[in-house]
Every structure is written in C-alpha cells, then in structure tokens.
Amino acid sequence: MTDPVVAAEGLSKVFRDDNLGYVTAIDALTLNVRPGELTALVGPDGAGKTTLMRMFAGLMKPDGGSLSVLGIDVVRDPQQVQDRISYMPQRFGLYEDLSVMENLDLYADLHGVPHEERRERYARMLEMTDMARFTARPAGKLSGGMKQKLGLACTLVRSPELLLLDEPSVGVDPLSRRDLWKIVQQLVEDEGLSVVLSTSYSDEAERCARVHVMHGGRVLESGQPGAIRERARGLTFTAATPDGTPARNVQARLIDASALIIDAVPQGGNVRYIRRPDADEREIEALIPGIARERRVEELEDAFMMLLREHEEAASGAAPSMKTTENGIRHDDGKPVIQVRDLVRKFGDFTAVASTSFAVERGEIFGLLGPNGAGKTTTFRMLCGLLPATSGHLEVAGRDLRTARARARARIGYVSQKFALYGNLSVRENLQFFGGAYGLGQRALRERIAAMVAQFNLDPSAISGLLPAGYRQRLAMATGLLHQPEILFLDEPTSGIDPLARRAFWRTITALAQDGVTIVITTHFMEEAEYCDRIAIQDAGEMLAIGTPREIRELAGQAGARDMNSAFIAIVEDSRDRRGTRVAA
Amino acid sequence: MHGAALYLAQTFALIRKEMLSLLKDPSSRALLVAPALMQALLFGYGATYELTHAPYAVLDQSNSAASRDILARVESTGVFRQIAALGNSTQIAGSIDSGDALLVLVFPPDFASRLAAGEDAPMQVILDGRNSATAGAAAAQVGSIVGAYNQSLGASSPVRIVRRAWFNPNYESRWNLMPAMIASLSMLQTLMLAALSVAREREQGTFDQLLVTPLTPSQILIGKALPSILVGLLQSTIIFLVILYWFRIPMAGSVWLLYFGLLVFTTASVGIGLSISAVSLSMQQAMLYTFMLVMPLMLLSGLLTPVRNMPDVLEAATWANPLRFGIDIVRRVYLEGASFADVAPNFIPLVVVTAVTLPLAAWLFRNRLS
Numbered sequence: 015m016t017d018p019v020v021a022a023e024g025l026s027k028v029f030r031d032d033n034l035g036y037v038t039a040i041d042a043l044t045l046n047v048r049p050g051e052l053t054a055l056v057g058p059d060g061a062g063k064t065t066l067m068r069m070f071a072g073l074m075k076p077d078g079g080s081l082s083v084l085g086i087d088v089v090r091d092p093q094q095v096q097d098r099i100s101y102m103p104q105r106f107g108l109y110e111d112l113s114v115m116e117n118l119d120l121y122a123d124l125h126g127v128p129h130e131e132r133r134e135r136y137a138r139m140l141e142m143t144d145m146a147r148f149t150a151r152p153a154g155k156l157s158g159g160m161k162q163k164l165g166l167a168c169t170l171v172r173s174p175e176l177l178l179l180d181e182p183s184v185g186v187d188p189l190s191r192r193d194l195w196k197i198v199q200q201l202v203e204d205e206g207l208s209v210v211l212s213t214s215y216s217d218e219a220e221r222c223a224r225v226h227v228m229h230g231g232r233v234l235e236s237g238q239p240g241a242i243r244e245r246a247r248g249l250t251f252t253a254a255t256p257d258g259t260p261a262r263n264v265q266a267r268l269i270d271a272s273a274l275i276i277d278a279v280p281q282g283g284n285v286r287y288i289r290r291p292d293a294d295e296r297e298i299e300a301l302i303p304g305i306a307r308e309r310r311v312e313e314l315e316d317a318f319m320m321l322l323r324e325h326e327e328a329a330s331g332a333a334p335s336m337k338t339t340e341n342g343i344r345h346d347d348g349k350p351v352i353q354v355r356d357l358v359r360k361f362g363d364f365t366a367v368a369s370t371s372f373a374v375e376r377g378e379i380f381g382l383l384g385p386n387g388a389g390k391t392t393t394f395r396m397l398c399g400l401l402p403a404t405s406g407h408l409e410v411a412g413r414d415l416r417t418a419r420a421r422a423r424a425r426i427g428y429v430s431q432k433f434a435l436y437g438n439l440s441v442r443e444n445l446q447f448f449g450g451a452y453g454l455g456q457r458a459l460r461e462r463i464a465a466m467v468a469q470f471n472l473d474p475s476a477i478s479g480l481l482p483a484g485y486r487q488r489l490a491m492a493t494g495l496l497h498q499p500e501i502l503f504l505d506e507p508t509s510g511i512d513p514l515a516r517r518a519f520w521r522t523i524t525a526l527a528q529d530g531v532t533i534v535i536t537t538h539f540m541e542e543a544e545y546c547d548r549i550a551i552q553d554a555g556e557m558l559a560i561g562t563p564r565e566i567r568e569l570a571g572q573a574g575a576r577d578m579n580s581a582f583i584a585i586v587e588d589s590r591d592r593r594g595t596r597v598a599a
Numbered sequence: 600m601h602g603a604a605l606y607l608a609q610t611f612a613l614i615r616k617e618m619l620s621l622l623k624d625p626s627s628r629a630l631l632v633a634p635a636l637m638q639a640l641l642f643g644y645g646a647t648y649e650l651t652h653a654p655y656a657v658l659d660q661s662n663s664a665a666s667r668d669i670l671a672r673v674e675s676t677g678v679f680r681q682i683a684a685l686g687n688s689t690q691i692a693g694s695i696d697s698g699d700a701l702l703v704l705v706f707p708p709d710f711a712s713r714l715a716a717g718e719d720a721p722m723q724v725i726l727d728g729r730n731s732a733t734a735g736a737a738a739a740q741v742g743s744i745v746g747a748y749n750q751s752l753g754a755s756s757p758v759r760i761v762r763r764a765w766f767n768p769n770y771e772s773r774w775n776l777m778p779a780m781i782a783s784l785s786m787l788q789t790l791m792l793a794a795l796s797v798a799r800e801r802e803q804g805t806f807d808q809l810l811v812t813p814l815t816p817s818q819i820l821i822g823k824a825l826p827s828i829l830v831g832l833l834q835s836t837i838i839f840l841v842i843l844y845w846f847r848i849p850m851a852g853s854v855w856l857l858y859f860g861l862l863v864f865t866t867a868s869v870g871i872g873l874s875i876s877a878v879s880l881s882m883q884q885a886m887l888y889t890f891m892l893v894m895p896l897m898l899l900s901g902l903l904t905p906v907r908n909m910p911d912v913l914e915a916a917t918w919a920n921p922l923r924f925g926i927d928i929v930r931r932v933y934l935e936g937a938s939f940a941d942v943a944p945n946f947i948p949l950v951v952v953t954a955v956t957l958p959l960a961a962w963l964f965r966n967r968l969s
Binding site: 398399400402420421423424426428430431432433434435436437438439443446447448449450451452453455493503 | 612809
C-alpha cells in the first residue's frame, strides 16, 4: 500500500467560546486518506467536518495530535502543503463584480499558473462546468449552483496533488449538484487526483471509494460504503401504506415506538424503516396492523442513521420527543385556506413569478420545491405577506392579502430559514414580545407561553442567542405557534440541523397537521417532500407540477419512479428542454 | 381586546422589546450615558476661542520707555505670553510660520521719537491668519490696549465705543457653544441609534419576523421611534445638567419650553434616522449614510458659523436641517429666555421634516425591496 495523502493521529481541537465555554470540535480523531481515491467525510452539521478540512489545509492549528498531508507535517510547514493542494471552502471567495473569465484569471495569477498552460486548462474547466457561454457574465449574477461550479473551476486552475472540498453541494439545487459530482468524478478517474470532500448527504458518500462517518468530532466508522452498509443488513423494511392514507401517519406511529424502531421515513408513498435487531416482529405487526411489510435492500443512509442513533443514545439516552397539543383551530368550512390566482411578481423587467394559481386545503402540508432562483422564495414571501404581489389574487386564511394584510397576518405563523429572533433577549422575553405583537391578552399570553415552553422543552430564562441550534429552532417554532395560527409558514426549516433533529422536527409538523394546522413549507431536501400532502415544483418563475408526491412521481415517468430527488430532476429538466426548444424555434 | 386598546397593547409590546434590547446589551447601555457626559466635558473645556496664553514675539527696534510701557500693558493682561524677543525683521516670518507665535509686535526705530514729536507713531502687529478667530480676538485685544495707552497720553478721541454684550457679558465662546451642544450632541446619538434600529433587524433577519406579525407600519414606527426619542432626550438632559451645574452657564428661559423644543427637534432627527434605517439593508450601510449626513448637518446648522454668512444656496439648504432650528431654539431659550412666541417660527420646519420623514420610513419598512 502506498503512503496515505492525509494521516491524522489523535487529532484534537478545542474552541474557546465566550458564552459556551470550551467546545470540543475535534476529539482525539485518527484517520488515513488513501491516494488517488475519492474520500468522503460524512456527518451531520456540527460534526467537525469543516474544522478538520481547515486543519488539513493548514489554515488551523490542532491543539493536540499529529497531522501530515502529502507526507509533510502541516503544523510545522503549512505553506509547503498549501503550495501543493487546492482547497475549496464552503463559501468560495468569488469576486462578484468580476466576470467569470476575470475570476479565473485572478485565481490563475494568484497561484502563479504560467500563461501557456492557462488556455488548455481554462478550456477544460469551462467545458466540464458547462460555463463556456457565460465567460463574460459577472460572477454575482450567476445562480447558486453556477457560482459553486465556478468556485470549483477557480480552485482547479492549477493541478493540485490533493483536492479538499468542504461541502461543495450545500445550498446547491439537485441539478447543479449532479453536474458538480460529474466534474469531481471525472477528475479522479482521468487524472488520478486524490479528493477529500465533506458532505451531509449519504447518496454522495455512497459514490466515494472510502467513507469516514463523523459525529461529535469523532470518526464513528471508516470503510468502503459497502462495508458500512452491511451494518443495516436484514434490518431494513418498507411498510406499504394503503392508498388514501398519508404515509406520514404510518411513519409517525413507527418512529414513536423507539424501543422497536431505529428510524422511519416516508418515501415513494411508503415508509422505510429500520427495526432494532432485537425487536419482535409481532410487536411491529401490532403497531401497524394490516400494513404489508417488506424487506428491502439496505442503503448507506440506513447505516448512518444507525450509527448516529447509537452514538446519540450512548451520549444522552433517548432524545426527547416533541408532542403537540391544542395548537390547531378546528373550524373547517370546507373552503381552501390559501387561494392564489394568477399571481405575478416582477422585479423591474425580471419576472420572478409568472402567473401562478393554486389552492391549499385546511390541514394540508403543502411543500414548495424548486431549484435556487426558481421563484419559490418569492412565492413564499408573497404568501406570508412579506412581499406585495405585482398582480393577481391572493387570499390567506379567508382574508385578501392585498386589502386586509394585518388581519391576514394575525392568522399565520412564520418560521424563517435562519434564526430570526432577538438573540440578546431570553426565551420568555421573545415569546412575550411576539405574543404581545399578535395581540394576546395577559392571561392568554401566560397560558400560551407555559404551553409552548412545556411542549418544546425550553428553558424560559435562557438567553435565546446562546441556545444550541436545535433548541433555537424549537424556540422559532414556539414563536410561530404562540398565537395558534391557522397556517404555519416554514422557510427551509431543516437546513443546518442533523438528521435526528430533522426526524423530530417533522414529527412535530405532522402532529400539527393532524391538529388541523395548515403547513406551507419550502425545503431543498427533496426526500422531505414525502412528508407533504401535496407539493408544487417551480422553475424559472413557472409552476411546473403540483400534486401529491405520488402524482409527481408518476408525472416524472420512468426517470422519477425511484424517489423524489430523481422525480424532481426529471420534471425540471423536461421543462427546461421544452423551453429550450421553444426559444430556439 | 379591541380597537384602540389592542393597537396600544401591540405597540407597547414593541416598545418594551426595544427598550429591553437596548438595556440588555452592555455596550449599548454604556453608550447611553458615557459619551454624552464625556463629549459635554470635552467641548466645554476644549472647544473655546478664548485667548489664553496666546504666544507672541516682540521686535522692539525702538527700545524706548514708550514701547516698554505698551509691552508691560500687554503682559499684564495675563492673556498673552511672550515667547521671544527678536533681533531683526528677518526672524518675524520664522516665528509665525513655525506656529510658535500667534502674533508679533513690531516697534519701528523711530517709534519713540515720533511719539515725542506728537506725530502718528505706527506700531505693527503681525498675526497668524491661519487661525482667524483667535487672531481676530488677539488683534482686538491689542487694539484696546493701545487705545487705553493713547488715552493715558491724553490723546483721547471724541467718540468712544462702550461695548455691552447681551446674553453673554464676557464674550465667553463656551456660552455660545455649549447650549447648542444640548441639541447637536444628542442628535448625533439619536440619529445613529434610530439608523441602526431597523437596519440591525434587517441584517439579523428579525425584521421579517416582525413584518409577519399583525403590527401595522404605524405601530412599528411608533415602537421604533419612541425609544429613540426617549434616549435622545436623556442625552440632552445629561448635557443640559453638565452645562448648568458644572460649567454654571445661567439658564435664562423656561425648562418646559426648552424640553418642548427638544422633543419636537428630537422627533425630527429620529424621523431622519429611521428613514436612513429603512433604506439600509445592513448596519454598515446605515452607519455609512449617517456619517455622510452628519457633517453637512453640523456645518449647515449655525453651530460654528452663522447661517446668514452662508451663500444663498447653502442657506436655502439649511431649511431642511432640523439641527439649525433645534440649536436656535435651545440657544434662545437658554441664553435669551425667549418665549414660545419668539421661537415659534422654528417649529414649522421641524414639523415639516417630521411629517415627511416619519411616513417615509413607515412606507419604506414594507416596500424596501430586498
């Protein structure tokens, strides 16, 4: 065996935080990366992936242990390592006012790439990233996915011996994600480049030669994806949900039974679950009587979930479940709770949302999906009254959003993408303020705060800015539900939280829907669309498809049969092709 | 809860939140008192045009009893301090250029003989005009010393000017400057505070969360403006107390009128601050706009230079400057003891600025495109 390109032994890194004290980011970690391979560091957010990457790149000094990259001690000689590797951080430093070509030139200059080599290198990069058409466009005007591709191209203006990619596909829509992967795999196959990338997607990890599963600053397991997958062998099943029942109802029953079931998620109209090795099949049968259970082939994701759950349970016992009570207002008048007709939003000449119509029924979970820049955020912001529509009819909770905005807003709750509460106020003070703003009286406010604090297991006197990410999100949910809204709007609520927290979060959401609260949610995790009753897919401001997850999959045809992700890609690509021909004709 | 009660309760929740955020943050808490106190003291001691220890040099070519008599009188005022006796006229330029001397007194060789002969006896005063205000004061002082000397010689002129400076009998520039600080220093802070208030929320993403509540723009406006106005008045009070009790500048007018004027003035400033805040997407942007605005506001306010000395265009521009009228109200009420009728015209432009900026800010809260 050849020497490893990265060898870390007993590596540790501790951060000092003024508020939280000492935080261990990397905890006595040991791993080796083999040359000429695609290696993945996979783990949920906060696992320590970025810290580790930065140490590999010599940008951060470890507090203990040894680390050598390309046979060089990084701690002693970071410059020598940096001369031979390329590193792409999560947010690559593109100069937004410079054009694509100028950005490439700039990075070529910075790395001292000789002029004679550039032409050939640029041509290859532009061809791989499919950006040859856009060389004159300013980088700031590119979509999120294109920016990421340009970032990769700039990283690769020279030929490194080792390429480090820190979560290259975060915030990138599935189409651009697929392109990025094609490029990386091409590099490994054609040039024998060693690549280390970090990711939180298991389907990406599956494509790597070797995987290191990280959580809490440690490597839980290393090996080939196939070997890791073995763990889940014989434990993975699919429960077929009968037509007419939302899969998430079955999923809820399964995931609540944590003594029998390790994990359960809705997929393709059914529920995938992992049972505990010692679980009794009869008890599972009793849990979901009359529902056909079928063994299925285990996937890497299953093994990850098992590893995470094991680690979590060893660390803290069972995760507290979030059950809901009395959040809904049940007065079903049979009318849709959101009605949108011919909705248009223009920014100057640019049409962000073109004539869009749809309706959302009471108690529905309605998902808005689309690639970056598709118009889903604009639609979402118009629905919750943050952005006035250019034209069209918009009715929310029985109120016309154009004439009775304040009254319509009183009946909706909103949870934003990033933490958007007052960080220097305590949990109670935040709830008091928002309760007051929604016009709750003294007594109602006290009762609702008590209910929310109990439901979401919050400490009322904690300073909200210092809460861990998962709890901050609970507070955001508590704030959104404080005034018992009819509709809850959630903007990418699950980005940046780990899979276990995501399961718990969706459990809350499905319980809310059962209570009669209508949920409108945007997400870029396509598999989460499976929790929705209906989803809408937008691209380039137009509504491409709307329907139940099953209908969407059928619409996508053969290509989309497997899961939501492939259905989504098929639908968007199909529409782009058609639009392309229309423009050409 | 219905109607007005609900409106007030919702607005109060926002005001309470604003005050809490302000008081909970140690750095903004410190900003409430310390800077106003410090700046008031700094301006009180530092920013004066008074002649104290004005350095001068002498080229006494006459070297006579007459020249020595005049020099003794100059020295005895206690205002001037001789730093050099020059040997010849070539040294004059050097001592002024280097800034060592503010003025040079030159007695020509025939000074005494001309005096004795009863002729005009010119003596020369060379001043450093780079510092025009102090140089002017020094020239006037030397003038009056020489005038007194002339009188002692019996060469009295028939017309004598007797000066009485009303409202500031000793011509202390501190008296002129300090009351104006009540308006201008507090404006700096209020403007900044208001400018950051919405911009901070936009930057941190909390503004969206605020906008999805049923709070109307007018409620958000009141909730944002009131705390800033209160802080502005607090700042004014700190400076007012320093001036009254530390520097002991006597207050001639009514405290109530002073505060009424300050309230209207501060509201206009907050209106400008909130408008800046509503167009800004980040705190950095809000800060930049505020700094860009503060300089012209100060220059065109009559704080340091009288408005009527300005060219017509600039004078017209001062009508949109609340500080001009704020300073005028404060100065006149404080020093003159002006009545409401005296200062009433000042209120009109202030109310106009408020009536434009506050609704503008409220409109921008929702219609600023991000």
